Amino acid sequence: MSAGGLKAVFLAERPMLLRLLSSRLGDPDLAQDLLQELWLKLEATATGPLADPAAYLFRMASNLALDHRRSTARRIQREQGWSEVQPSHAEYATAEDTLISRERLAEMERAIAALPERTSAIFRAYRFEGASRKGIAADLEISVSPVEKHLQRAYRAIHIIRDGEGVDAARA
Template sequence: MTQGGGLAAAYLEQRPALLRLLSARLGSVSEAEDALQDLWLKIEGGTTGPVEHPAAYLFRMASNLATDRRVAAVRRGTLETAWDAVQPQPTEFPNSERLLLSRDALAHVETRIAAMPERMQAAYRLFRIEQVPQREIATRLGVSVSAVEKLLHRAYLHLHRPGGLDDD
């Protein structure tokens, strides 16, 4: 049986073979070197008791480390892919031309809303901007729900009609 010091001696003796094993399992010599460093730190931690077959114990530890690293790499890849999938694409950011066109369209809509009759404007703003239910709008304006529906219908027509409020 070997104590922690004996495990360290076995590590030094088996290091080239452990490096080959980890390189094969991890697919990279640099990853294998990192895993070997982790293995050495675990040995130096010395929390194990006497080990009957130190070489077999070290190879099992190395194999477990390789498995843990592969699982972590898969998880990391999955998270990175998920993160990339939710990131905005360059086409989603407004360029200066789209920004100016959007501002112009907003100013045009605001002008059309401002030109609406007072009740129609109030009904439209409450429903579309403040998201107040039609029943509550009817109560606030002192009209029926049917009248609110008609006001909203006329507001939509005025907003989408090429001439706007010309024929009111």
């Protein structure tokens, strides 16, 4: 069956596909979204001859619903894990702890600022902007190895601050 024929079967079976997704997900709006995603997959994917195109579409819809439920379960598990390691209201820092943390953060910022300009720029791009090492290397027209060495230098400076040796030791 051609892609056009499969789309015609999709259009004919659309109400049943929507009903299947709604029953599997329990959310009609989400079912509409996944039905749209199914249509986009049909647009993007070239298919060969199919013996039973309707069964193929229903299997695709079932798989989309299952994938969505699995990803939702993983997201919930991640969020629960994250909330478990966050401090409770009773564990919030005192004013003194907050002041100490701010001073240490300021020391780290000074340590990063004291690094050579290129090292600081690479560190900021990697840690704050989310750029990959490979992407940074391509932007600077260098290999990945020097990028990693710059990052090591920056991390060393931060570890020195974290271990309480101060900004002067980080410059060394």
